[in-house]
Amino acid sequence: xxxxxxxxxxxxxxxxxxxxxxxxxxxxxxxxxxxxxxxxxxxxxxxxxxxxxxxxxxxxxxxxxxxxxxxxxxxxxxxxxxxxxxxxxxxxxxxxxxxxxxxxxxxxxxxxxxxxxxxxxxxxxxxxxxxxxxxxxxxxxxxxxxxxxxxxxxxxxxxxxxxxxxxxxxxxxxxxxx
Numbered sequence: 001x002x003x004x005x006x007x008x009x010x011x012x013x014x015x016x017x018x019x020x021x022x023x024x025x026x027x028x029x030x031x032x033x034x035x036x037x038x039x040x041x042x043x044x045x046x047x048x049x050x051x052x053x054x055x056x057x058x059x060x061x062x063x064x065x066x067x068x069x070x071x072x073x074x075x076x077x078x079x080x081x082x083x084x085x086x087x088x089x090x091x092x093x094x095x096x097x098x099x100x101x102x103x104x105x106x107x108x109x110x111x112x113x114x115x116x117x118x119x120x121x122x123x124x125x126x127x128x129x130x131x132x133x134x135x136x137x138x139x140x141x142x143x144x145x146x147x148x149x150x151x152x153x154x155x156x157x158x159x160x161x162x163x164x165x166x167x168x169x170x171x172x173x174x175x176x177x178x
Contacts, residue, residue: 004092011089018083022076029072033065043128050125050140053132060131064124071116078109095168103161110154114147 036042040056043064085102093099122141129138 007089007094008092011086015083015086015090018079018086022079022083025076025079037065038062047125047128050128050138051132051136052128053136056128056131060127063127067120067123067127070120071113074109074113074116078106078113081105081109095164095171097168100161100164100168103157103164107154107156107158107161110150110157114150114154117147117150118143
């Protein structure tokens with residue numbers, strides 16, 4: 001019973017922490033873009049070491065910012081799935097199909113986030129250097145420890161979801177047998 005109390009207490013605290021994050025993160029992102037987020041100088045600071053031909057067109061800037069929104073949207077979807085999972089845990093609904101589904105979605109979301117960050121950064125650099133003279137355009141593919149962390153975390157959470165699915169199936173099978 002003590003373990004369940006700890007689960008409920010921590011999940012309640014985390015649940016209430018996700019709500020302001022879901023509200024404030026989009027507001028901060030909107031303010032960042034509204035506050036000179038559509039200038040070539042700001043983009044150049046976001047991509048150090050990339051030679052960008054000046055001036056960038058408004059289309060290029062908009063495309064780079066829209067592409068950059070993809071990982072952010074995925075992160076918000078993952079955070080919402082986490083909020084839903086924590087809401088179930090707050091009510092001591094732990095080994096039920098609903099929580100397992102949320103775990104799967106969080107795991108797959110983390111995997112998608114890792115891949116999207118690699119792909120989006122590559123596309124953004126290609127867009128930014130498209131106006132460069134021939135021979136100075138760049139196609140840069142790379143990943144950092146953050147993407148590696150998301151890949152491992154996503155794989156691990158997905159694995160736990162599969163394990164919980166199997167545990168729930170075995171529990172149902174044992175109940176039916178008795």
